[in-house]
Amino acid sequence: MNAFDQELTARLDQLRQDGLWRELRRLDSPQGTRICIGGQEYLNFSSNDYLGLANHPALREAAARAVQDFGAGAGASRLICGSLAPFHELEESLAAFKGTPAALTFSTGYATALGTITALLGADDIVIVDKLVHACCVDAARLCGAKLRVFRHNDLDDLESILVWAVTKATTPQRPRVLIITESVFSMDGDFAPLRALVELKDRYGAWLMLDEAHATGLLGEHRRGLAELESVADRVEIQMGTLGKAFGASGGYIAGSRALVDLLINRARSFIFSTAPVPAAAAAARAGIELVQGKEGAERADKLQSIVRQLRQTLGTGADANTASLSAIVPKLVGDENDALAHATALREQGVFLPAIRYPTVARGSARLRFTATANHTEQDITQLGVALRNLPPTIPAA
Numbered sequence: 001m002n003a004f005d006q007e008l009t010a011r012l013d014q015l016r017q018d019g020l021w022r023e024l025r026r027l028d029s030p031q032g033t034r035i036c037i038g039g040q041e042y043l044n045f046s047s048n049d050y051l052g053l054a055n056h057p058a059l060r061e062a063a064a065r066a067v068q069d070f071g072a073g074a075g076a077s078r079l080i081c082g083s084l085a086p087f088h089e090l091e092e093s094l095a096a097f098k099g100t101p102a103a104l105t106f107s108t109g110y111a112t113a114l115g116t117i118t119a120l121l122g123a124d125d126i127v128i129v130d131k132l133v134h135a136c137c138v139d140a141a142r143l144c145g146a147k148l149r150v151f152r153h154n155d156l157d158d159l160e161s162i163l164v165w166a167v168t169k170a171t172t173p174q175r176p177r178v179l180i181i182t183e184s185v186f187s188m189d190g191d192f193a194p195l196r197a198l199v200e201l202k203d204r205y206g207a208w209l210m211l212d213e214a215h216a217t218g219l220l221g222e223h224r225r226g227l228a229e230l231e232s233v234a235d236r237v238e239i240q241m242g243t244l245g246k247a248f249g250a251s252g253g254y255i256a257g258s259r260a261l262v263d264l265l266i267n268r269a270r271s272f273i274f275s276t277a278p279v280p281a282a283a284a285a286a287r288a289g290i291e292l293v294q295g296k297e298g299a300e301r302a303d304k305l306q307s308i309v310r311q312l313r314q315t316l317g318t319g320a321d322a323n324t325a326s327l328s329a330i331v332p333k334l335v336g337d338e339n340d341a342l343a344h345a346t347a348l349r350e351q352g353v354f355l356p357a358i359r360y361p362t363v364a365r366g367s368a369r370l371r372f373t374a375t376a377n378h379t380e381q382d383i384t385q386l387g388v389a390l391r392n393l394p395p396t397i398p399a400a
Helices: 003-017 057-070 085-098 109-120 135-143 156-168 195-204 259-268 280-294 296-316 338-350 380-391
Strands: 034-037 040-044 102-106 126-130 147-151 178-183 208-212 239-243 253-257 330-336 368-373
Touching: 040 380, 057 085, 057 280, 085 102, 085 253, 085 280, 102 109, 102 259, 109 135, 109 178, 109 208, 109 239, 109 253, 109 259, 126 135, 126 156, 147 156, 156 178, 156 195, 178 195, 195 208, 253 259, 280 296, 296 330, 296 380, 330 338, 338 368
Parallel strands: 126 147, 126 178, 178 208, 208 239
Antiparallel strands: 034 040, 102 253, 239 253, 330 368
């Protein structure tokens, strides 16, 4: 073994010792409530396929038609060799769905954040992020060169103190641009941002808001547009971000907002400009997912998901307020120690239930957890099976 591999092996050994080792598990079935790994079937509570559309016939058929009509690949960046029709059709559908003048899609949610934030901000600006915002937004905030400030999770008093500093302590001749970044539904805890109050606060101080609706789009609001719709503040959010790989059942990321915002991103977002466009099949499948979400079937699936989430919360002992109209599909159970979380996940897998142990760096050290996610395709019997598996955990494993 050469010196390079010796160094990497030592690092990997340390990851194992710290309970942070990860590995890819080959999946030999479509995404769904039942998945096949290594020839064994598992009940799946790990997926973000909230409405159960990832294997829906309408999405599969749309993807197949796009391959037939437009081929397997896009050829290059959309600015180089032309922008295929499925991308334009998808973006028109997205804008109509979100109720915005325009939308732009990216290859991934990560690329969406990276391209957008670095296009909007520079060294003379200020970016303020919630402590628990997704890693893609944190990485983009660091990369853009703006002054980065972090406010305590959902703590509007802390956010206001930073906004006061931003407008009174700035030393640049021109007032800096100030961008606040938060999620509507947080990916690891499943809690909601205090969005209406946050919007009032950012307006008071003249800041912009970038809202990541990844875990809310397709689920919340009268038309299932997300938390901004549910709280009736969508027209006051400058930048709406989301993904196409969760409730919509496909893949990719998007920004919805003004025509000027989208035109700027087309010209300045490096992750858009310098990336080969996604495959046409992904765009067509995402558009089919959006159409389903907006229709009767989407409403029925969203209602079914809420029912399943309430049962899941009851089984996990986390409670579900009967007066709460909308609940997140993400239900975490805090374990704490990384190795203990791995032991829980392993013991559940031995009983035919699959979900990962969420550990650092996804969450802070010492706050490892089991992250249960429900989908509209889960049944009452699935929840019962999970409850049995949880009750049969070996007594040697610390309680979650």
